[in-house]
Amino acid sequence: DAGVIQSPRHEVTEMGQEVTLRCKPISGHNSLFWYRQTMMRGLELLIYFNNNVPIDDSGMPEDRFSAKMPNASFSTLKIQPSEPRDSAVYFCASSLARQGGVGSPLHFGNGTRLTVT
Amino acid sequence: RKEVEQDPGPFNVPEGATVAFNCTYSNSASQSFFWYRQDCRKEPKLLMSVYSSGNEDGRFTAQLNRASQYISLLIRDSKLSDSATYLCVVNYNAGNMLTFGGGTRLMVKP
Numbered sequence: 001d002a003g004v005i006q007s008p009r010h011e012v013t014e015m016g017q018e019v020t021l022r023c024k025p026i027s028g029h030n031s032l033f034w035y036r037q038t039m040m041r042g043l044e045l046l047i048y049f050n051n052n053v054p055i056d057d058s059g060m061p062e063d064r065f066s067a068k069m070p071n072a073s074f075s076t077l078k079i080q081p082s083e084p085r086d087s088a089v090y091f092c093a094s095s096l097a098r099q100g101g102v103g104s105p106l107h108f109g110n111g112t113r114l115t116v117t
Numbered sequence: 118r119k120e121v122e123q124d125p126g127p128f129n130v131p132e133g134a135t136v137a138f139n140c141t142y143s144n145s146a147s148q149s150f151f152w153y154r155q156d157c158r159k160e161p162k163l164l165m166s167v168y169s170s171g172n173e174d175g176r177f178t179a180q181l182n183r184a185s186q187y188i189s190l191l192i193r194d195s196k197l198s199d200s201a202t203y204l205c206v207v208n209y210n211a212g213n214m215l216t217f218g219g220g221t222r223l224m225v226k227p
Contacts, residue, residue, distance in 0.1 A: 033214075033215075035217075042217060042218075042219040042220060043161070043204070043217040045214065045215075045216070045217075048214050055214075056214060091160055091161075104149075105151055105163045105166065106161075106163070106206075106215060107163075108160035108161050108162070109160060110159075110160055
């Protein structure tokens with residue numbers, strides 16, 4: 001079975017450039033999450049979609065970050081303009097949320113390692 | 118106070134040892150609890166869910182203490198391959214959002 005697929009695996013860009021990260025969740029999953037991981041701050045939830053609708057984006061650091069989920073099989077996380085402090089590993093994860101909303105296990109993609117110079 | 122707290126370690130143990138990690142959470146309404154494992158430069162992977170009555174999966178035992186708001190993970194007969202970071206995960210509201218602790222690093226030595 002295909003897991004969560006993220007692209008690119010690595011991204012190196014210069015400060016000020018636009019960066020777009022992509023994610024394909026597991027087929028049939030109805031929840032999608034974007035996380036960022038750094039040594040200093042660990043895993044931070046950026047935004048969460050349920051049935052393609054953003055439910056909570058309180059973790060998005062600032063207006064430079066935006067995320068979309070145009071359909072059930074695709075999501076993007078965009079940073080514009082990028083800054084060196086955005087350097088991190090960005091994980092996408094999906095799950096099948098049960099009725100009543102009790103937390104379900106997450107399945108993670110391999111992550112995108114972003115370096116902004 | 119962080120919502121989910123873990124001792125970052127590292128815990129250095131010899132092969133065959135028993136090791137235990139605790140994790141505390143701040144929201145008493147939390148309903149779902151998990152342990153994830155993350156290897157260096159890899160994505161987190163689900164190790165096991167944690168049930169109210171406690172549960173076991175081979176050498177791994179998870180416990181939940183709602184009164185004191187902590188969960189634990191016990192690893193018996195440690196293997197070199199158990200070396201990883203173990204992440205405590207809690208849902209902190211009634212929805213499907215999961216919050217990760219900072220992780221506890223385990224190093225199993227020959």
